[in-house]
Amino acid sequence: MGSALLEGLANTHEFELIGKNPINPRVSDLSDKLSFTLVHSIAELIKLSPNFVILTTPASITMDIVSELTDLDTNSIIISAVAGHSYEEYHQALPNHQIVRCIPNIPVSVNQGTTSLFIPENISDSSREEILDLLNKLGETILVKEEQLSIVGTIGGCSPAFVDVFLDALADSGVLEGLQRKLANKLAASMVNGAATLALKSGKEPSLLKDQVCSPGGTTIKGVVSLEKNGFRNAVIEAVKAANHN
Numbered sequence: 001m002g003s004a005l006l007e008g009l010a011n012t013h014e015f016e017l018i019g020k021n022p023i024n025p026r027v028s029d030l031s032d033k034l035s036f037t038l039v040h041s042i043a044e045l046i047k048l049s050p051n052f053v054i055l056t057t058p059a060s061i062t063m064d065i066v067s068e069l070t071d072l073d074t075n076s077i078i079i080s081a082v083a084g085h086s087y088e089e090y091h092q093a094l095p096n097h098q099i100v101r102c103i104p105n106i107p108v109s110v111n112q113g114t115t116s117l118f119i120p121e122n123i124s125d126s127s128r129e130e131i132l133d134l135l136n137k138l139g140e141t142i143l144v145k146e147e148q149l150s151i152v153g154t155i156g157g158c159s160p161a162f163v164d165v166f167l168d169a170l171a172d173s174g175v176l177e178g179l180q181r182k183l184a185n186k187l188a189a190s191m192v193n194g195a196a197t198l199a200l201k202s203g204k205e206p207s208l209l210k211d212q213v214c215s216p217g218g219t220t221i222k223g224v225v226s227l228e229k230n231g232f233r234n235a236v237i238e239a240v241k242a243a244n245h246n
């Protein structure tokens with residue numbers, strides 16, 4: 001997730017970026033590619049007084065890292081992208097800092113992300129604006145209450161993987177009929193991109209858009225009936241449930 005955020009922010013050419021990571025050749029290569037400063041300790045990071053600190057660490061080590069941020073300038077805004085720790089936990093660890101929680105998704109790397117964001121009440125209007133300005137450069141930002149962050153973050157954050165499974169399956173079906181894999185992959189991704197753009201731009205309900213494709217007695221409705229017979233809708237609902245109630 002950290003690499004995806006760095007890529008999306010680097011694409012804007014508007015930020016001086018810093019990455020903090022244990023020594024790792026993968027991250028050194030990324031820092032060369034995206035031209036960001038790489039630091040290996042929190043102390044080095046704190047000295048640089050960044051405007052924002054975005055946390056993308058595994059949940060299991062995040063609170064240890066947060067406890068090292070006590071000397072961070074209180075003007076620095078902390079944005080946690082970590083699923084699994086509440087605002088209250090961060091606030092207790094760093095009571096004088098401004099902290100918000102978000103769940104971005106991997107398409108932030110191409111500035112087409114969906115980021116659900118919880119901003120607590122104690123954040124000033126100017127900080128709120130700065131946070132939204134930053135995240136909006138990465139795609140769409142959806143403001144939510146903290147109790148909604150889990151389900152909104154699951155649908156926004158995990159579902160790119162579910163869509164990737166769908167894309168891979170669509171491409172498989174093309175390959176089965178003799179298409180080259182590359183062509184099948186491109187066809188599937190372009191189609192999903194177009195269908196999603198139409199849903200967003202038209203504002204129409206997906207069920208109405210589906211009806212427009214299904215000609216009476218035609219081929220699409222036969223495919224839709226087959227999806228329903230095979231539990232496609234239920235499989236999606238169960239996947240979101242499983243991811244959200246882990």
Ligand SMILES: NC(=O)C1=CN([C@@H]2O[C@H](COP(=O)(O)OP(=O)(O)OC[C@H]3O[C@@H](n4cnc5c(N)ncnc54)[C@H](OP(=O)(O)O)[C@@H]3O)[C@@H](O)[C@H]2O)C=CC1
Binds near residue numbers: 021
């Ligand atoms: N993947 C996603 O789509 C999303 C993930 N998230 C959240 O982002 C977080 C990371 O997830 P994800 O990127 O998938 O997991 P990864 O395991 O791929 O990434 C974790 C990163 O943390 C780094 N790291 C480990 N220890 C430290 C440390 N002490 N200081 C700094 N960095 C450290 C790892 O470095 P190294 O590579 O050297 O091991 C790695 O780059 C999780 O909390 C997750 O909930 C939120 C939304 C979406």
Ligand SMILES: O=C(O)[C@@H]1CCC=N1
Binds near residue numbers: 083103153154157158
């Ligand atoms: O798989 C995960 O745990 C993270 C949280 C949201 C997306 N990926």
